[in-house]
Amino acid sequence: MDKHLDVINACRYCFMCRHLAPLALVTGKETDTPRGRALIADQIRMNKENLKNQDYVQALYQADLSGACRTHCVSSYDEVGLVLELRKDIVDAGVQPQPVKDFAQQFINPSFTITGEGDVLYFNHPCIKVHAPEMKTAFDKLAPKHKTIEGNDCGTALQILGYQKQADEAAEKFVKAVKESGCKTLVxxxxxxxxxxKSKNLLPDVKVLNTAEFLLTLDIPKKSGTLWPIDSDFLKNYQKNNAPRKLLEKLGYKLKEFGITHEESYTCGEGSMTMVFLYPENVAKLVERVREFAERYEAGTLVVASPYTKLALRTYAPELDVISVEEAAAR
Structure with missing residues (x-):
């Protein structure tokens, strides 16, 4: 936490980004804003015993981590980094909520298997394999010749939950499996x-692409129709990556902006990666806001880049027409 003292000192007195804090917009709670979490961090800074305060702990684990506030902060204060560091401190102290402990266990000590042939390796992440297999089906239709790696997460969820040591161990196993595959490109x-x-540069000798970036290299027949994109937090706010929109535009789709402003996040908690499983009541509120906007602005087909967002919307607003970028390309 000490490396983020600048964030604590700045954000605890600032409310300029609260309109971009997705969870706060649906709960109305100050603790769901960067300012509220900075105030909590300041209390912990002054008295380490406050790390055991379960109200503080719950607030830090409920954070949506969209990155929208950090992206549009005029000083680029890393409020996401502050929360992640605090979660590490919480885990190190052994005071994380029991549901977090239980959920994290499934990602510890992972194993991976590789099947198929080719120089391209597709990571069939468990979120896709279990909750959105149609995304891989669409990819297979567009790029039938490739290898597939699957088995577990590569350390992402563990890092987000504060289990840094276990995340690093999972990443090592994933990297080893990818290298042994002999692939030149990882999708x-x-x-x-x-x-x-990408942020850890885990595979410097392998071309690492998201699905849209890879599909942009293929000759895919033109499409028609109108789509309303819901941008991924991790691609837009973390990686500054606009490949999904570029792909959809290249394919010939007409894109219409969803919601009030392009600065907002409508991913329903994607940045947290785990909210739909750990705090479903909050996800239901976030989805309701998306549903209301879809109705208000008469949005048709929503297109998402994240299987998390697809799962959240399908679970709490099944009446909405939601497809993935892969499915849009495979139509």
Whole structure:
């Protein structure tokens, strides 16, 4: 936490980005804003015993981590980094909530298997394999010749939850498996995992692409129709990556802006990666806001880059027409 003292000192007195804090917009709670979390961090800074305060701990684990506030902060204060560091401190102190402990166990000590042939390796992340297999089906249709790596997450979820040591160990196993595959290109369709691999430069000798970046290299027949993109937090706010929109425009789709402003996040908690599983009541509120905007602005087909967002919308607003970027390309 000490490396983020500048964030604490700046954000605790500032409310300029609260209109970009997705969870705060639906709960109305100050603790769901960067300012509120900075105030909590300041209390912990002054008295380490406050790290055991379960109200503080819950507030820090409920953070949406969209990155929208950091992206549009005029001083670029890393409020996301502050929360992640505090979660590490919480885990090190052994005071994380029991549901967090239980959820994290499934990602510890992962194993990976590789099947198929080719120089391209597709990471069939468990979020896609279990909750959005249609995304891989669409990819297979567009790029039938490739290898597939699957088995578990590559360390992303563990890092977000504060389990840094275990995250690093998972990443090592993932990197070892990828290198042994002999692939030249790794396609990562899960934006959170894509950011994790890219930000850590885990595979410097392998071309790491998200799905849209890879599909931009293919000759895909033109499409028609109108889509309303919901940008991924990890691609837009973390990686400054606009490949999904570029792909959809290249394919011939007409894109219409969703919601009030392009600065806002409508991913329903994607930045947290785990909110839909740990805090579903908050996700339901975030989805309701998306549903209301879809109705108000008469949005048609929503297109998402994240399997997390697709799962959240399908679970709490099944009446909405939601497809992935891969499905849009495979139509």
């Amino acid at each position: 990562v369709p899960q934006p959170a995992a894509f950011h994790f691999i």
